[in-house]
Amino acid sequence: MSNNVLIPELRTQNAATEGRIDFEVVSDPERLTEFEARWQQLERAFPKAATYDDYCEAVFSLSATDQLQLVVIRRNDHIVGFAPFVLRSILKKYTIAERRLFSLPAQTSSLIGGDILGDLTPETVAAILQWLMRSTACHLIELCDIMNAGRVHAALTNTVTPDIIWRNRGRKLAVHWVIDLPSSMELYYLQLTSKTRSTLKRKYRKCFEASRGSVTLVTAAEQVEEFLRVAHEISRKTYQWDLGTQLVNDETTRQRLTKSADNRRLRCYVIALDGVPCSFIVGYLVNHVFRYEIAGYDPQYAKDSPSTALLLYVFEDLISNTSCDVFDFGEGGDTSGYKSVFGNRSYSSLTVDVALRTRIYSRFLLALQDGLNRLKNIGSTVLGNNRVTIAFRRRLKKQASPTGSLVRTTEEIVTTTK
Numbered sequence: 001m002s003n004n005v006l007i008p009e010l011r012t013q014n015a016a017t018e019g020r021i022d023f024e025v026v027s028d029p030e031r032l033t034e035f036e037a038r039w040q041q042l043e044r045a046f047p048k049a050a051t052y053d054d055y056c057e058a059v060f061s062l063s064a065t066d067q068l069q070l071v072v073i074r075r076n077d078h079i080v081g082f083a084p085f086v087l088r089s090i091l092k093k094y095t096i097a098e099r100r101l102f103s104l105p106a107q108t109s110s111l112i113g114g115d116i117l118g119d120l121t122p123e124t125v126a127a128i129l130q131w132l133m134r135s136t137a138c139h140l141i142e143l144c145d146i147m148n149a150g151r152v153h154a155a156l157t158n159t160v161t162p163d164i165i166w167r168n169r170g171r172k173l174a175v176h177w178v179i180d181l182p183s184s185m186e187l188y189y190l191q192l193t194s195k196t197r198s199t200l201k202r203k204y205r206k207c208f209e210a211s212r213g214s215v216t217l218v219t220a221a222e223q224v225e226e227f228l229r230v231a232h233e234i235s236r237k238t239y240q241w242d243l244g245t246q247l248v249n250d251e252t253t254r255q256r257l258t259k260s261a262d263n264r265r266l267r268c269y270v271i272a273l274d275g276v277p278c279s280f281i282v283g284y285l286v287n288h289v290f291r292y293e294i295a296g297y298d299p300q301y302a303k304d305s306p307s308t309a310l311l312l313y314v315f316e317d318l319i320s321n322t323s324c325d326v327f328d329f330g331e332g333g334d335t336s337g338y339k340s341v342f343g344n345r346s347y348s349s350l351t352v353d354v355a356l357r358t359r360i361y362s363r364f365l366l367a368l369q370d371g372l373n374r375l376k377n378i379g380s381t382v383l384g385n386n387r388v389t390i391a392f393r394r395r396l397k398k399q400a401s402p403t404g405s406l407v408r409t410t411e412e413i414v415t416t417t418k
Contacts, residue, residue: 021124022077023131026070029059035072038079042117044287047326048147050113051286053263055084058112061256065089069109069136071128073118081118083128085109087138092365094372101372106365109133110142114331114349115152122151126159129354133164139362141354145331148173148348156352166354167366171373171380173350175334177343179327185316191344200312207273207309214275215313218268221261227268228254231280235296247282247294260284269317271310279306281314288325290318311342 026032032055039052050058059068071083088110091103109132116125133141146152156166182188189197207213218227232249247253260266265284270277279297283290297307318324331349333339340346353369355362 020076021127022074023128024072024074025132025135026072027067029068032056032059032068032070035070035079035082039082039117042081045119046115046117047287047289048113048150049082049115049117050084053260053265053286055112057256057259057263058084058086060259061252062086062088069132071132073120073124073128081116081120081124083116083132084112085132085141086112087136092140094368096372096376104365104368106139107137108140108142109136109138111144114143114145114147115150120151122154122159125151126155129155130160130164133354133356139355139359139365142351143354144351145174145176145349146352147176148350153350153352156354163357164354165357165363165366166352167369169351169353169369171376173348174331175340175346176331176349177329177333177339177346179315179329179342179344181315181319181325181327183319185312185319188315188319192341196341200308203305203308204312207271207304207306212273213306213309214272215310216270216272217317218270219261219264219266221258224254224257224261224266227270227280228257230270230277231268231282231296234277234280234298235294237298237300238296247280247296257282269310269314271306271313273301273304273306278304279310281310283314285318285322285324288323290314290322290324290327292327292329 026035032052036052039055043049043051055068055070062068066086066088069085069087071085072079073081073083086109087107089105089107092106092108093103094101116128129141143152143156156164160166179188182191189201192200216227218224228247228249231247235247257266257268265286267283267285267290269281269283271279278301279295281295282293284293285291295307295311315327318327329339329343331351333343333346353366355366357363
């Protein structure tokens with residue numbers, strides 16, 4: 001499928017290049033290799049966008065009913081950008097207090113990565129979203145972890161036409177934390193307060209003193225099967241397992257991690273205390289950025305703080321043994337959780353759903369999310385953020401845990417702030 005879209009008001013740094021923008025949707029996986037070289041040229045300049053390997057791995061994981069939806073953007077017949085979407089049939093979840101209330105079927109066009117590749121203006125981004133929304137039968141366009149006030153957000157806020165509506169999926173903005181890694185671990189520690197620094201070093205020593213702790217680094221395809229076996233057993237003991245945040249030892253996950261290993265991107269870690277595996281981290285090293293995907297630990301070892309020790313070990317490994325410049329915690333942070341303790345730079349982000357106003361079912365899906373968010377806001381206002389409310393929220397999580405224990409993705413790492 002292809003279409004020509006004329007944007008007469010488009011202006012670029014070179015006025016001679018203004019004019020016709022051509023959008024082509026590529027749905028044949030065999031054609032991806034046509035764009036590899038140009039994509040890899042662009043991806044270095046747009047670190048929040050999906051890399052070529054990111055998109056290939058996403059396409060590789062699609063089910064038989066899903067399809068790739070790669071928007072190739074050309075100006076004057078030259079490729080200037082890519083908008084990497086995939087068209088999926090999903091069950092859209094609606095939750096309160098991290099508990100699923102119900103799910104509804106929806107067809108979504110999901111952007112892979114948090115940005116669109118290419119030196120494109122918000123006007124061009126808006127034209128892509130509008131054209132994609134109108135030319136496909138999807139109910140929603142999903143834009144996950146886009147930067148607040150970035151060009152995709154600016155396109156939605158200032159440029160899209162009135163027949164396009166969108167909603168923030170969350171009640172408030174998220175905080176996306178990263179670590180700009182220094183040249184040594186000691187320099188990293190110096191960025192923290194003395195109290196936090198002392199706490200972290202004590203937890204690290206507790207796990208590794210007298211050779212008690214050992215870490216296995218997983219980067220090769222032949223290591224994936226054993227890693228998944230171990231990490232799956234840890235993951236199923238966490239409360240996040242029942243909430244859908246899981247590392248599952250199945251063929252789909254095995255193929256995905258193996259593909260990443262073959263592309264020399266996979267970098268996972270498992271820590272064992274006294275010979276027993278008790279915590280893991282899954283991540284990927286891409287263009288000098290470590291992407292932290294999922295972590296878990298065995299609640300029986302909470303007092304030993306294995307996740308804290310392992311995270312510090314990962315920082316040191318990345319600094320000492322790789323060319324990594326940035327540790328990216330990914331979406332889902334805030335100003336008080338463990339990511340804020342470790343991170344040294346952040347920006348606000350949001351996940352939005354975009355719909356066509358004339359599609360009744362699409363509006364219904366957005367209205368449900370709006371209603372739940374308003375209900376959550378009312379509850380938050382009435383209950384406040386006192387100790388009783390916090391204890392109640394923790395009790396909900398505890399009841400969701402298959403072990404009956406209150407567990408966090410990374411345990412009570414520190415109770416201090418920087």
